[in-house]
Amino acid sequence: MTKIEIVNGPIGFFSNDNSRQQDGAELVFxxxxxxxxxxxxxxxxxxxxxxxMAKTELTKLSEDTVKKFxxxxxxxxxxxxxxDVGETSLHVVIWSKHRKEGLDAMTWFISELKxxxxxxxxxxxxxxxRIPSECSHE
Amino acid sequence: MTKIEIVNGPIGFFSNDNSRQQDGAELVFxxxxxxxxxxxxxxxxxxxxxxxMAKTELTKLSEDTVKKFxxxxxxxxxxxxxxDVGETSLHVVIWSKHRKEGLDAMTWFISELKxxxxxxxxxxxxxxxRIPSECSHE
Amino acid sequence: xxxxxxxxxSQVKYAFxxxxxxxxxxTGTSTLELExxxxxxxxxxxxxxxxxxxxxQKYIPIQxxxxxxxxxxxxxxxxxx
Amino acid sequence: xxxxxxxxxSQVKYAFxxxxxxxxxxTGTSTLELExxxxxxxxxxxxxxxxxxxxxQKYIPIQxxxxxxxxxxxxxxxxxx
Numbered sequence: 296m297t298k299i300e301i302v303n304g305p306i307g308f309f310s311n312d313n314s315r316q317q318d319g320a321e322l323v324f325x326x327x328x329x330x331x332x333x334x335x336x337x338x339x340x341x342x343x344x345x346x347x348m349a350k351t352e353l354t355k356l357s358e359d360t361v362k363k364f365x366x367x368x369x370x371x372x373x374x375x376x377x378x379d380v381g382e383t384s385l386h387v388v389i390w391s392k393h394r395k396e397g398l399d400a401m402t403w404f405i406s407e408l409k410x411x412x413x414x415x416x417x418x419x420x421x422x423x424x425r426i427p428s429e430c431s432h433e
Numbered sequence: 434m435t436k437i438e439i440v441n442g443p444i445g446f447f448s449n450d451n452s453r454q455q456d457g458a459e460l461v462f463x464x465x466x467x468x469x470x471x472x473x474x475x476x477x478x479x480x481x482x483x484x485x486m487a488k489t490e491l492t493k494l495s496e497d498t499v500k501k502f503x504x505x506x507x508x509x510x511x512x513x514x515x516x517d518v519g520e521t522s523l524h525v526v527i528w529s530k531h532r533k534e535g536l537d538a539m540t541w542f543i544s545e546l547k548x549x550x551x552x553x554x555x556x557x558x559x560x561x562x563r564i565p566s567e568c569s570h571e
Numbered sequence: 572x573x574x575x576x577x578x579x580x581s582q583v584k585y586a587f588x589x590x591x592x593x594x595x596x597x598t599g600t601s602t603l604e605l606e607x608x609x610x611x612x613x614x615x616x617x618x619x620x621x622x623x624x625x626x627x628q629k630y631i632p633i634q635x636x637x638x639x640x641x642x643x644x645x646x647x648x649x650x651x652x
Numbered sequence: 653x654x655x656x657x658x659x660x661x662s663q664v665k666y667a668f669x670x671x672x673x674x675x676x677x678x679t680g681t682s683t684l685e686l687e688x689x690x691x692x693x694x695x696x697x698x699x700x701x702x703x704x705x706x707x708x709q710k711y712i713p714i715q716x717x718x719x720x721x722x723x724x725x726x727x728x729x730x731x732x733x
Binding site: 326342343347348351373384385405408409410411413414415416417427428 | 646
Binding site: 483485 | 711
């Protein structure tokens, strides 16, 4: 199963779940905004999305990931709008029987997200300037 | 930095931290007890440790991991005693600049933990029997 | 003639200072021809930016003839996460 | 003669039904000789179990002569996580 949310405002984490009988591995990734973007000091990032398409692509990607790696569930929240340094911009939870498929799925999911989901970062510099954050995939 | 705890009773998760300026990636692994152990239905596992040595080995392993993968912090809690199906037996948090080193570090850390930290599982079957859980590393 | 809407994001938005462009084009204009028009309009600001094309909110792998009412986006390298 | 304490875990504990064994051994007994003694005492119950040796709470890679007061554990495959 997949759950996808694109949220404007702080991310509420998916809640704990001790009721699962067959999922031995719960893997969580939280992406946080760092104080430097391409060598430049920033105070925040502003995430911009292609409304509609971002949600569609993220949903499709999640479903692809669940099928490709035989994991049970993938939940993902991506924040848009202003995200201050230190705060969480991306929250992904993967449930699987064993850890290996969860780790592989997480690696692939985030790497694909950074290739195909139409979301962009604007750097907000210390002087208040707002510019598209250079560059792309890591 | 590393923090290691071996706890007898439910694991309290390490708390959120939005104050970090340079850690873009927070990776969390929670190992949960599954309802089947080697094909046998169980109601719980009971984790046994070699008191003293388990803590020493886990601490050494955490420090090895931080050095080997250039991650910033590794926090780990391992539960011992009875852990019911669904509950968390292992909680690991890794903070790193980028996700890649965090994912690699998590993969290695758990795999080594399952080789060298003297902790064992006893399966508690539906009829109350308590037997050493067969087998070893995945 | 056909009318198309161009959604602008990131460096495309920065180049034009607009969220959206509305253009009238010759019937039969392709997505690739539109990309050239857009790059020209940007007066060099998009020369170093690689762009993928989304037509009606879907990536398209090859050039396609545009139709009246189409929504087009020239997608700079994405940066989610 | 020397006295050593053997800590028992998992399948070793199950085989002996005890947390700990206290043995008197000939001076000069090695860890490997002690392993053989233990395997024999287990009457076949440990024949299929691979055991690593921890001497005074540290894994040791090669056999070592035991000293009076040593704490020894024969470590079955570990299962943390």
